[in-house]
Amino acid sequence: MKEARYFYVPRAADEKELPMEEALHALRVLRLKSGDEMFLMDGEGTFYRAVVTLAATKHCMYEIQEALPQQPAWRGRIHLAIAPTKMMDRMEWMAEKATEVGFNELTFLHSKFSERKVVRTVRLDKIVVSAMKQSRKPWKPVVNGICGFKDFIHTPRPGRKFICHCYPEIERKDFFTEVCNAVGEEGEDITVLVGPEGDFSIDEVQMALEHGYESVTLGTSRLRTETAGLEAVMMANLARRI
Numbered sequence: 001m002k003e004a005r006y007f008y009v010p011r012a013a014d015e016k017e018l019p020m021e022e023a024l025h026a027l028r029v030l031r032l033k034s035g036d037e038m039f040l041m042d043g044e045g046t047f048y049r050a051v052v053t054l055a056a057t058k059h060c061m062y063e064i065q066e067a068l069p070q071q072p073a074w075r076g077r078i079h080l081a082i083a084p085t086k087m088m089d090r091m092e093w094m095a096e097k098a099t100e101v102g103f104n105e106l107t108f109l110h111s112k113f114s115e116r117k118v119v120r121t122v123r124l125d126k127i128v129v130s131a132m133k134q135s136r137k138p139w140k141p142v143v144n145g146i147c148g149f150k151d152f153i154h155t156p157r158p159g160r161k162f163i164c165h166c167y168p169e170i171e172r173k174d175f176f177t178e179v180c181n182a183v184g185e186e187g188e189d190i191t192v193l194v195g196p197e198g199d200f201s202i203d204e205v206q207m208a209l210e211h212g213y214e215s216v217t218l219g220t221s222r223l224r225t226e227t228a229g230l231e232a233v234m235m236a237n238l239a240r241r242i
Contacts, residue, residue, distance in 0.1 A: 005030055005038045006133045008140070012040040012048050016061055023060040026052075032060065041133065043140030045070055070138035074240040076159060077189040078103040081152055082229045083196035086115035092127050094226035098233040099131035099141055107144040109152060113198035119146050149204055152193075153211045159189030162216045163208040164228060166199050170206075175216035175232065179239035190240070192216075192232045197225055
């Protein structure tokens with residue numbers, strides 16, 4: 001039995017041809033031909049069973065046989081906002097693994113102690129798409145660019161909002177306990193902030209608290225930025241899993 005082949009096709013129901021990059025993979029790597037079955041993912045909650053109708057040099061046409069709407073695997077939306085590390089490969093690793101675990105949105109923060117001010121999201125978006133296909137996720141996580149810390153926390157957001165930090169002088173609750181306690185609140189969104197290697201500044205933490213964010217810790221270990229981001233996503237996903 002052949003393994004099912006999945007391809008990311010935005011607005012798949014309205015299209016008849018795979019995007020160029022997906023078509024090249026289908027034709028040159030998988031060597032699909034007319035009549036072969038494949039599955040399309042629109043990134044918006046629906047899979048489609050389709051067959052190849054034309055396999056040309058650079059074009060792969062298809063015909064949809066069946067729409068397969070998917071159900072969410074966790075309640076609400078999980079939004080991770082994180083200060084990017086100097087080495088982007090660490091953020092790429094985190095984005096890939098977080099997508100495999102399951103979350104909805106990724107935003108990069110420019111905070112006082114940030115190591116990086118610019119993030120190019122094109123490569124990150126491709127990594128997220130690849131991880132989405134590999135893990136069979138019906139929804140594609142949104143990947144946002146750099147946002148100033150102040151601008152981010154001033155933007156109204158639904159649900160519960162958390163900021164992770166390491167300042168012992170500011171009371172912190174356990175993040176996992178808090179998101180588990182909220183498990184009965186149907187559809188509640190979660191936004192969680194993770195700082196750079198040098199942490200958020202204490203003024204930034206205080207500012208976030210003034211704007212409705214809750215002070216939390218991810219545990220007793222001192223984690224690298226990308227590890228903390230992934231752990232926050234894993235905790236939120238586990239607590240909100242359906």
